[in-house]
Amino acid sequence: MKKILTILAALGVAGSFALPAHADPQSDLKEFQGYFKKKYPEIKFDEYANGFYAFPQFKAYRESWVAANEFPAYELGLERGKALWDKKFANGESFSNCVKKGAIKPAYTYPRWDKASKSIRTAELDIMDCARANNADPKELTFLTADVGKDGKARVKLAELTAHFYSMYKGKRVKPDVDFTDKNALAAYENGKKYWWTRRGQLNFACSHCHVEMAGKDLGGNQPLSAGLGHTTAWPAQRYDWFRIDTIMMRYATCNKQVRAKPDKHYSKDYLSLQLYETYMSSGLPLTAPSMRN
Amino acid sequence: MALTKIKTRPKDGGTEILVLVNHPMETGQRVDAKTKAKIPAHWVQKLTVELNGKAVADVDMGVAVSKDPLIAVAVKGAKSGDKVKVSWTDNKGEKGGADAAVG
Numbered sequence: 001m002k003k004i005l006t007i008l009a010a011l012g013v014a015g016s017f018a019l020p021a022h023a024d025p026q027s028d029l030k031e032f033q034g035y036f037k038k039k040y041p042e043i044k045f046d047e048y049a050n051g052f053y054a055f056p057q058f059k060a061y062r063e064s065w066v067a068a069n070e071f072p073a074y075e076l077g078l079e080r081g082k083a084l085w086d087k088k089f090a091n092g093e094s095f096s097n098c099v100k101k102g103a104i105k106p107a108y109t110y111p112r113w114d115k116a117s118k119s120i121r122t123a124e125l126d127i128m129d130c131a132r133a134n135n136a137d138p139k140e141l142t143f144l145t146a147d148v149g150k151d152g153k154a155r156v157k158l159a160e161l162t163a164h165f166y167s168m169y170k171g172k173r174v175k176p177d178v179d180f181t182d183k184n185a186l187a188a189y190e191n192g193k194k195y196w197w198t199r200r201g202q203l204n205f206a207c208s209h210c211h212v213e214m215a216g217k218d219l220g221g222n223q224p225l226s227a228g229l230g231h232t233t234a235w236p237a238q239r240y241d242w243f244r245i246d247t248i249m250m251r252y253a254t255c256n257k258q259v260r261a262k263p264d265k266h267y268s269k270d271y272l273s274l275q276l277y278e279t280y281m282s283s284g285l286p287l288t289a290p291s292m293r294n
Numbered sequence: 295m296a297l298t299k300i301k302t303r304p305k306d307g308g309t310e311i312l313v314l315v316n317h318p319m320e321t322g323q324r325v326d327a328k329t330k331a332k333i334p335a336h337w338v339q340k341l342t343v344e345l346n347g348k349a350v351a352d353v354d355m356g357v358a359v360s361k362d363p364l365i366a367v368a369v370k371g372a373k374s375g376d377k378v379k380v381s382w383t384d385n386k387g388e389k390g391g392a393d394a395a396v397g
Binding site for chain 2: 070071073075076079080243
């Protein structure tokens with residue numbers, strides 16, 4: 001009986017959005033990944049973890065990317081992130097202990113749904129909570145108190161720390177730890193899905209326009225568009241013109257700006273839902289973070 | 295703290311030494327968007343690459359070089375275990391460098 005009620009509740013949530021498909025996450029996933037498989041049968045599934053470099057038409061971009069990967073510039077930030085990660089807190093605890101104790105889960109399970117707080121938890125949020133629980137010095141870990149959306153230095157510090165965390169799980173397959181039988185989790189997922197498919201900004205583009213329909217095209221000749229499949233696997237990443245490792249939230253904000261829409265705050269409900277939706281759609285791909293990106 | 299990282303790899307029968315320096319490379323031309331004050335110049339002036347104590351490259355760098363520069367030097371006859379030493383100075387007199395062994 002309980003099961004039927006949950007299914008009814010799930011249907012109720014899914015039915016309330018006027019989206020292309022009234023489907024459960026599992027069939028969404030199949031359809032999303034199937035779309036790219038059908039459109040680009042020559043690209044191997046795992047290649048999508050490399051962003052738009054997977055597309056054969058972007059061979060020229062790929063060549064410079066391969067060259068950049070010989071000695072990737074993110075190694076500088078990664079080394080700083082490692083130093084932060086290895087440094088013990090005043091009480092003798094460390095980030096690795098948080099991983100051992102389960103306060104920080106394996107990177108490939110993020111973003112996860114936390115039943116107790118009814119919220120989406122990303123690796124960044126759990127890392128911050130681990131530091132807070134151990135009374136870390138906010139003067140050193142500046143991102144604990146700063147507004148990471150505005151304070152670039154604090155945000156990059158967090159991104160470097162998270163990048164080091166992700167680098168320990170490189171190659172592991174993405175599998176977000178979300179229980180979709182929980183109706184709140186499903187609602188969060190549906191919110192992310194809605195965000196992905198909704199038009200916004202002066203240019204009136206939805207995420208899906210560039211990264212599903214036009215994925216693989218070179219917009220204006222200098223804006224290669226990646227496939228939505230595999231978007232999150234590379235983040236935190238370093239973009240050529242950023243000269244720093246940065247968070248996926250920052251990337252979302254810049255995406256919004258590119259379609260002339262007002263960006264959200266870091267860890268806003270919509271961005272978290274979007275990260276959940278994107279990561280779930282990339283289920284099964286290997287983690288490549290940190291990476292170089294265009 | 296400015297980080298310096300070194301990597302070596304075989305290339306065209308010789309060895310390529312790659313040096314990555316974490317440096318802002320400010321030209322002195324840029325203006326702070328908020329205060330409208332010029333950001334003072336800060337760039338690597340000289341970078342030296344030594345192989346077993348012998349200089350193989352003296353690099354005179356300028357402001358046209360990008361932030362976090364990557365310098366590649368091709369050398370012949372380097373053997374595995376040979377010592378590579380990199381040192382640099384910038385226009386503010388700051389120094390940096392690193393040691394590595396040919397892999």
